[in-house]
Amino acid sequence: EVQLLESGGDLAQPEGSLRLTCAASGFTFNYYAMSWVRQAPGKGLEWVASINFSGETTYYGDSVKGRFTISRDNSGNTLFLQMSNLRAEDSALYYCAKDGVKNGYSYFDSWGHGTLVTVSS
């Protein structure tokens, strides 16, 4: 059974930093692209960032480009999101999501339960 367990969400100051972690299990982690998707309270889903199966290629949404960094440790089956220069509008529940196709970008077939980031002074 695929399991994705996010952690690292917290209350952060504006312009501060946080590092989110997603521990993956139940599948061959290094076969699949992984992504972060966020959801502000009462709002819809917003794609944040993705990383290919090997970790060599990354993609970012315009709202986080230059401030967030996605990375992965395939030996430890872990996905990361380093968040810096945080803004109030980054406050959201951050989900880790697994792609449904090996080596591709297709659909999200598994989601974690999310970790909450709140940016406020």
Place this chain on the structure above:
Amino acid sequence: DIVMTQTPLSSVVPLGQPASITCRSSGSLVHNDGNIYLSWLHQRPGQPPRLLIYRISRRFSGVPDRFSGSGAGTEFTLTISRVEAEDVGVYYCMQATQFPPYTFGQGTKLEIK
């Protein structure tokens, strides 16, 4: 970027009756490989999203057969043949063809009467 527009944004459906949600894309979703990466997600209150349908019409593992997807071109539909109480929540369409970025519809809130 591809914009995904869902209609309606909310719907109240009597138990046992059908429901449908439409998703329109602002551009073609035909990928270079010939596939259309249009999926549907369901999010119950307080829960993460879960995959229902991928590649327009393929039901994901464990999804009841009362859920079906259809469509072509830039218009896609999720249909629930007979709504059950557990189907409440918000439904999202999502495209991955024109990635990056992945883009989602605004969400359709389904309530049961």
